[in-house]
Amino acid sequence: MIAVRAPATSANLGSGFDVFGVALSHPADVVAVERAEETTIEVTGTGAQYIPEDPESNVVGAVADALDAPAHIRIDKGVRPASGLGSSAASAAGAALALDRLYDRGNSREELVPIAAEGEAVVSGTAHTDNVAPSLLGGFTVSSTDGIRSVDASIPLVACLPDVAVSTRDARRVVPETVDIESLVDTVGRASTLTLGMCRSDPELVGNGMIDTVVTPARAELITGYADVRDAALEAGATGVTVSGAGPAILACCRTSDRRSVAAAMVDAFLEEGVDARAYQTEIGPGATVLDR
Numbered sequence: 427m428i429a430v431r432a433p434a435t436s437a438n439l440g441s442g443f444d445v446f447g448v449a450l451s452h453p454a455d456v457v458a459v460e461r462a463e464e465t466t467i468e469v470t471g472t473g474a475q476y477i478p479e480d481p482e483s484n485v486v487g488a489v490a491d492a493l494d495a496p497a498h499i500r501i502d503k504g505v506r507p508a509s510g511l512g513s514s515a516a517s518a519a520g521a522a523l524a525l526d527r528l529y530d531r532g533n534s535r536e537e538l539v540p541i542a543a544e545g546e547a548v549v550s551g552t553a554h555t556d557n558v559a560p561s562l563l564g565g566f567t568v569s570s571t572d573g574i575r576s577v578d579a580s581i582p583l584v585a586c587l588p589d590v591a592v593s594t595r596d597a598r599r600v601v602p603e604t605v606d607i608e609s610l611v612d613t614v615g616r617a618s619t620l621t622l623g624m625c626r627s628d629p630e631l632v633g634n635g636m637i638d639t640v641v642t643p644a645r646a647e648l649i650t651g652y653a654d655v656r657d658a659a660l661e662a663g664a665t666g667v668t669v670s671g672a673g674p675a676i677l678a679c680c681r682t683s684d685r686r687s688v689a690a691a692m693v694d695a696f697l698e699e700g701v702d703a704r705a706y707q708t709e710i711g712p713g714a715t716v717l718d719r
């Protein structure tokens with residue numbers, strides 16, 4: 427039996443739609459695999475009741491197929507589904523690494539990224555890699571048409587998750603189909619600033635680079651209280667705020683000294699809108715790890 431802890435992730439970071447992603451130090455899924463004649467799946471943990479155990483519908487079924495690695499797969503969910511925190515990606519990345527090691531397939535983590543992305547296609551309709559890449563590689567990742575690159579960065583974060591669900595499939599429907607040149611120039615500038623900030627582990631630059639005028643305004647409409655929660659986080663010291671992945675989680679970048687008050691301000695602002703929420707005080711962390719058992 428092999429068990430892997432695969433972390434939650436936050437994709438997009440505002441200006442890097444479908445490109446940027448970060449691994450979060452917590453929460454995480456744990457995926458345990460044992461060889462079997464055919465794939466069966468068992469799911470426990472946060473939101474398990476909303477996750478299918480049928481291999482055709484669960485992301486890990488597609489990963490087992492892609493690796494030709496049938497197994498009994500147990501998923502202990504730490505990352506709530508439809509959260510914007512890469513819940514499906516954590517399971518897919520964990521299964522990819524665990525099954526690869528179980529069957530000695532010898533793939534590198536980079537080679538496992540497109541395999542894990544097969545799982546993402548099952549739930550969102552596209553094999554986007556911006557969540558599975560950080561869950562496998564850790565740090566800050568750039569999924570570009572010319573490859574996937576990662577860099578370690580030390581950045582404190584708050585991921586505030588309201589008690590509502592937004593599916594990635596639905597949130598992709600509101601993404602604008604065209605972009606004007608002014609927005610393009612602004613986005614390239616912000617994304618470049620964010621990348622520099624990651625290389626320097628500078629929360630100020632990362633926060634400035636998270637501003638996005640293209641996708642985030644449309645996605646924010648799907649999240650009750652978004653503007654109030656963003657403003658409360660900025661007032662409490664956040665250096666930048668955006669929708670995490672496809673939402674409804676909201677991601678704030680901050681300095682370590684402000685993280686606790688940013689988290690409290692975000693939860694309170696959601697509560698004022700009548701929405702229960704929990705805040706993860708987290709940071710950029712490592713990729714999936716094989717557990718000693």
Ligand SMILES: Nc1ncnc2c1ncn2[C@@H]1O[C@H](COP(=O)(O)OP(=O)(O)OP(=O)(O)O)[C@@H](O)[C@H]1O
Pocket residue numbers: 435437476477478483484485486501506507508509510511512513514515517518549550557592593594595670671672673
């Ligand atoms: N192993 C799994 N873990 C989580 N969700 C799964 C899994 N397998 C299938 N699903 C389905 O995927 C959907 C959740 O994935 P979705 O991409 O919408 O959310 P997310 O991964 O939290 O979001 P995001 O990609 O925006 O960070 C739910 O419908 C859920 O039933």
Ligand SMILES: N[C@@H](CCO)C(=O)O
Pocket residue numbers: 437438443444445510512554556557594597598670671672
């Ligand atoms: N880039 C994807 C990530 C989903 O987590 C999207 O925003 O639709």
